[in-house]
Amino acid sequence: HDIQGWEKIQHLELVDQYGIYHPVTLSRELAAIYLLNNENQPARIQLENLLKEQPDDIEARSRYAKILFVSGNENEAIENIKKIIASETLTDHDRNIKSEALVMLGHIEEKNGFASAALDRYQEALKNNKMNDEAVLALGVLYTRTNKLAEAETYLTQASHLYPKSSLVENNLAVVYMQMHKYVLAQSHLENLLLIEPENIQAQY
Numbered sequence: 001h002d003i004q005g006w007e008k009i010q011h012l013e014l015v016d017q018y019g020i021y022h023p024v025t026l027s028r029e030l031a032a033i034y035l036l037n038n039e040n041q042p043a044r045i046q047l048e049n050l051l052k053e054q055p056d057d058i059e060a061r062s063r064y065a066k067i068l069f070v071s072g073n074e075n076e077a078i079e080n081i082k083k084i085i086a087s088e089t090l091t092d093h094d095r096n097i098k099s100e101a102l103v104m105l106g107h108i109e110e111k112n113g114f115a116s117a118a119l120d121r122y123q124e125a126l127k128n129n130k131m132n133d134e135a136v137l138a139l140g141v142l143y144t145r146t147n148k149l150a151e152a153e154t155y156l157t158q159a160s161h162l163y164p165k166s167s168l169v170e171n172n173l174a175v176v177y178m179q180m181h182k183y184v185l186a187q188s189h190l191e192n193l194l195l196i197e198p199e200n201i202q203a204q205y
Helices: 003-017 023-036 040-053 058-070 074-086 092-111 115-128 133-145 149-162 167-179 183-196
Strands: none
Touching: 023 040, 023 058, 040 058, 058 074, 058 092, 074 092, 092 115, 092 133, 115 133, 133 149, 133 167, 149 167, 167 183
């Protein structure tokens, strides 16, 4: 544990025990600290408490959905993601949260073999937040996998500026340029990949 974070958890739990802290605020703070400490289960409990009090809090629901997603509870994650997507978005902050939720849903659909649906989610994510780096990367990688080379090149080139030392980006760009018969460019990205991952045997060939 981070010492200061752990002390704050103990402090907030004592405050909660004596009933001198607003419960909604307490749950939010405890959830944030637990997430910083990578303690998903106690964070999940606090977020569940918060959502009972404020079911329309899409920021809390987004964090809750992420915990469900990484813990393998896809059906519950989807249920919460769809609530976020269906919510009214009045501010840029709300649209950013909706954009993140759409990317998460896209990852689930892609994982389950629904590439076309995933592409739609990633595109919709960018409409809500054109600065969503994860959506740009996801589009580049998925377009590579579905052999849509021109689209893949566009999004992967954008992603290469957002993630300048990403082996995933460099590998996919190399694949795209090999398939487009642009071998000089492919070699350049393979060299970049080897700088990032010197032990990558496939890139050496």
